[in-house]
Amino acid sequence: MTQVKMTVNGKAASGDVEGRTLLSSFLREQLNLTGTHVGCDTSQCGACVVHVNGEAVKACTMLAAEAQGAEVTTIEAMANADGSLSVIQQAFQDHHGLQCGFCTPGMVMSAAALLKENPKPTEREVRVYLEGNICRCTGYHNIVKAIMAASGQDVSRIAAE
Amino acid sequence: MYNFDVETPTSIADAVKALGREEAQPLGGGQTLIPTLKQRLASPSVLVSLTGIAEMKGVCMTDDGQLAIGGATPHAVVAREAARHYPGLADLASHIGDPAVRNRGTIGGSLANNDPSACYPAAALGSGATIITDKREIAADDYFQGMFATALDEGEIVTEVRFPVPEVSHYQKFVQPASRFALVGVFVARFGDGVRVAVTGASNDGVFRWTEAETALSSNFAADAVNGLALSGADMISDLHGSGDYRAHLVGVMTKRAVAAAR
Ligand SMILES: Cc1cc2nc3c(=O)[nH]c(=O)nc-3n(C[C@H](O)[C@H](O)[C@H](O)COP(=O)(O)OP(=O)(O)OC[C@H]3O[C@@H](n4cnc5c(N)ncnc54)[C@H](O)[C@@H]3O)c2cc1C
Numbered sequence A: 001m002t003q004v005k006m007t008v009n010g011k012a013a014s015g016d017v018e019g020r021t022l023l024s025s026f027l028r029e030q031l032n033l034t035g036t037h038v039g040c041d042t043s044q045c046g047a048c049v050v051h052v053n054g055e056a057v058k059a060c061t062m063l064a065a066e067a068q069g070a071e072v073t074t075i076e077a078m079a080n081a082d083g084s085l086s087v088i089q090q091a092f093q094d095h096h097g098l099q100c101g102f103c104t105p106g107m108v109m110s111a112a113a114l115l116k117e118n119p120k121p122t123e124r125e126v127r128v129y130l131e132g133n134i135c136r137c138t139g140y141h142n143i144v145k146a147i148m149a150a151s152g153q154d155v156s157r158i159a160a161e
Numbered sequence B: 001m002y003n004f005d006v007e008t009p010t011s012i013a014d015a016v017k018a019l020g021r022e023e024a025q026p027l028g029g030g031q032t033l034i035p036t037l038k039q040r041l042a043s044p045s046v047l048v049s050l051t052g053i054a055e056m057k058g059v060c061m062t063d064d065g066q067l068a069i070g071g072a073t074p075h076a077v078v079a080r081e082a083a084r085h086y087p088g089l090a091d092l093a094s095h096i097g098d099p100a101v102r103n104r105g106t107i108g109g110s111l112a113n114n115d116p117s118a119c120y121p122a123a124a125l126g127s128g129a130t131i132i133t134d135k136r137e138i139a140a141d142d143y144f145q146g147m148f149a150t151a152l153d154e155g156e157i158v159t160e161v162r163f164p165v166p167e168v169s170h171y172q173k174f175v176q177p178a179s180r181f182a183l184v185g186v187f188v189a190r191f192g193d194g195v196r197v198a199v200t201g202a203s204n205d206g207v208f209r210w211t212e213a214e215t216a217l218s219s220n221f222a223a224d225a226v227n228g229l230a231l232s233g234a235d236m237i238s239d240l241h242g243s244g245d246y247r248a249h250l251v252g253v254m255t256k257r258a259v260a261a262a263r
């Protein structure tokens, strides 16, 4: 066991971990931040996306020990300070960007990373950016629409409702 | 996953020392190794993380005009920082996997793994790059030794990769839609003294140079120059995503598209 210390959602967090402890396991099982989902064993679904030092990473494909000293942001920190939904989250609700919601934490974290890098993406850029986020329910159109809406763009001409 | 220790050295010298421990293995971005460990297909007792080694990260031009990339540099950084110097290579890096994979996965890890469908091996072979390790320098032509096989010794670290910069180049990737890897990918690079063509995703022997196409394109750098050239499907990977003949055909198509798009 080694001790890891990091900043999670702006607060100091620490715990004893094994070498093999994944960042996703540390967040979910030791910090009880279960908003970060784990949907696969193959690093392909993106349900576990969090931000490490401001960059989107798959928390299931990084060891907790590698996050020593890092700033980690999870879906739990995405709402506004007063508890209301952030612009991206509200857009997912308004445009029906989720059904079962399993993929949604990763979708929102990826969307936030995209809009930070590219505040007004085209529809194609949104679709390409989400290549590593799989959704079994929605068929993606409304997720894309929500992200376009969150970026302040007109979404009336985007496919499917 | 079986358990293991994690070492986080901050210099190449300390990493080499840590790799001297029994059953130690380097950990790059973990984008291949961690899923492999989850399946218990590997059981190292120590993982030596390379991503905290500053001297193994970054992109710069050398005095003799080559592009040098640290072995622990993530794909996303190459996509951004190599764009001015070697656009064909930066474009390749920007299409590996997805954004989260590109933020962690490294060039050294990709070249050490030498997946038969990976993208960087095509760029390294197609550019005639030099793979620099903690022990020696290896020419790309000698480095790749078949599927998942390289000239690296156990525990040897890819610390840097040096790319001669071509006049024009392009990587054309036919994406396997489930994995995002290359079903077939072709890297074409035109240098002052000739053209190199490297093919990934297709052969049972891993990345290879298509020498007939190199000869044809060296005398006439136009998509039509490869008309009439054909590879045999017999030596190609055949799986549920495509037969050997299909892949052999795709190599020709991707080569033409790469030539047409080369900048
Ligand atoms: C969803 C997904 C999609 C992907 N799509 C693509 C794609 O389209 N194209 C593509 O090319 N790749 C793709 N990859 C693979 C990705 O590029 C990996 O990052 C890469 O293959 C391995 O690099 P890594 O730094 O993550 O290495 P790791 O996973 O850490 O290590 C891989 C192997 O290399 C060894 N190693 C690592 N670094 C070094 C080093 N510096 N020196 C010596 N040995 C080292 C390790 O011991 C291990 O054996 C994808 C991966 C995922 C999860």
Ligand code: FES
Pocket: A037, A038, A039, A040, A041, A042, A043, A044, A045, A046, A047, A048, A049, A058, A059, A060, A061
């Ligand atoms: S749980 Fe991380 S990619 Fe699927």
Ligand code: FES
Pocket: A097, A098, A099, A100, A101, A102, A103, A104, A134, A135, A136, A137, A138
């Ligand atoms: S809403 Fe169910 S997986 Fe995306």
